[in-house]
Amino acid sequence: MTATPKPSPPLPQWKVPFIDLRATWAREREDLLGIMDEVAGDARFILRQEVEELEQRSASFLDVPHAVGVGNGTDAITLGLRIAGIGAGDEVITVAHTFVATVASIVHCGATPVLVDIGEDFLMNPDLLERAITRRTRAIIPVHMNGRCCDMPRILDVAQRHGLLVIEDAAQAFGATLNGIHAGAFGIAAAFSFHPMKVLSCCGDGGLLTVRDAAMAEHARRLRHHGQRNKTEIVHFGFNSRLDNLQAAILLYRLRKLETTLAQRRSIAQKYHTGLANHDKIKLPPHFGLPGDSHQDIVSGFVLRLSKRDDLKRHLAERGIETFAHWSPPMHHWEGLHLKASLPVTERISSEVLSLPVFPEMTDDQVDWVIGSILSF
Numbered sequence: 001m002t003a004t005p006k007p008s009p010p011l012p013q014w015k016v017p018f019i020d021l022r023a024t025w026a027r028e029r030e031d032l033l034g035i036m037d038e039v040a041g042d043a044r045f046i047l048r049q050e051v052e053e054l055e056q057r058s059a060s061f062l063d064v065p066h067a068v069g070v071g072n073g074t075d076a077i078t079l080g081l082r083i084a085g086i087g088a089g090d091e092v093i094t095v096a097h098t099f100v101a102t103v104a105s106i107v108h109c110g111a112t113p114v115l116v117d118i119g120e121d122f123l124m125n126p127d128l129l130e131r132a133i134t135r136r137t138r139a140i141i142p143v144h145m146n147g148r149c150c151d152m153p154r155i156l157d158v159a160q161r162h163g164l165l166v167i168e169d170a171a172q173a174f175g176a177t178l179n180g181i182h183a184g185a186f187g188i189a190a191a192f193s194f195h196p197m198k199v200l201s202c203c204g205d206g207g208l209l210t211v212r213d214a215a216m217a218e219h220a221r222r223l224r225h226h227g228q229r230n231k232t233e234i235v236h237f238g239f240n241s242r243l244d245n246l247q248a249a250i251l252l253y254r255l256r257k258l259e260t261t262l263a264q265r266r267s268i269a270q271k272y273h274t275g276l277a278n279h280d281k282i283k284l285p286p287h288f289g290l291p292g293d294s295h296q297d298i299v300s301g302f303v304l305r306l307s308k309r310d311d312l313k314r315h316l317a318e319r320g321i322e323t324f325a326h327w328s329p330p331m332h333h334w335e336g337l338h339l340k341a342s343l344p345v346t347e348r349i350s351s352e353v354l355s356l357p358v359f360p361e362m363t364d365d366q367v368d369w370v371i372g373s374i375l376s377f
């Protein structure tokens with residue numbers, strides 16, 4: 001006798017949820033059911049035309065030579081490191097102000113993560129890179145947090161002068177640009193995630209690895225599919241980390257609408273900037289897209305900073321607003337990860353950050369309710 005699994009508890013009902021995936025589904029339901037029916041009805045499940053088409057369309061959207069669909073963003077980082085030949089004995093520089101997956105991928109390749117501090121923009125501080133380089137350093141993983149590109153010209157400059165590879169963690173940044181260049185088009189490879197919490201997301205797990213070099217892209221295609229070439233020849237050991245074909249079909253549909261989605265997110269960020277500009281206790285994230293600005297962010301998160309973060313979080317929850325204090329405590333404080341670092345800015349910022357709701361279906365009333373609730377704090 002097997003027990004029937006308990007039904008999942010209902011998601012809490014917020015007046016303003018952090019994101020509203022049910023609203024997204026309701027809006028897209030008819031289209032997506034049609035797409036899924038067509039794909040499943042034709043039994044196109046593994047590495048079929050939708051995966052290939054998504055790879056081609058993503059590569060052309062991002063202006064990168066190759067894109068390889070994989071199981072999730074974490075695997076995209078891991079495979080990116082593998083095709084770059086990173087392994088035991090190597091050091092890889094990255095940040096602690098990121099999702100744990102960035103650092104886990106380095107560890108799973110057998111390499112050693114070296115953590116550097118961030119700047120006031122939540123991103124890798126390029127000034128600190130040189131001091132972190134040793135004889136064993138092989139690569140740098142900049143993380144485009146909150147959908148904003150790191151200072152890539154300066155990071156690439158350091159990398160070039162020291163012969164290091166740059167692999168971007170662009171999990172939160174599909175569509176972000178710096179000087180008109182897309183996140184993902186700076187390094188030798190870049191990792192994207194399509195997790196439901198990301199801006200371009202699927203209905204489950206999914207990821208993409210973009211690659212500059214053709215032979216390295218082929219290596220990634222083999223690694224995701226048990227080391228196989230031409231579907232039959234086994235060339236080396238690999239993994240099972242393919243982007244699911246149904247998810248690829250959903251992503252193709254959402255990729256076509258991405259510019260609209262990004263415009264909606266940017267307009268919400270703009271309203272927050274205007275509405276909260278004069279609050280003297282709250283520091284707003286970098287403004288972007290103003291005349292002369294080189295950044296076009298995708299607002300994966302709209303992250304405030306304030307010393308009474310936990311009080312504001314409670315205050316907003318009482319008003320039905322869901323927020324997150326992402327990456328708090330800072331990653332190197334989790335004992336079980338055995339990471340050693342002294343990162344004063346990361347530590348201070350992690351005690352101050354609060355991410356506000358941003359999602360395409362968010363109404364003007366909801367945005368105003370968040371702004372008003374913060375102003376009344």
Ligand SMILES: *Cc1c(COP(=O)(O)O)cnc(C)c1O
Nearest residue numbers: 072073074099101171172193195
């Ligand atoms: C989401 C995320 C990942 C991991 O992506 P998954 O698809 O969840 O494996 C890696 N890095 C960053 C910065 C992320 O936000």
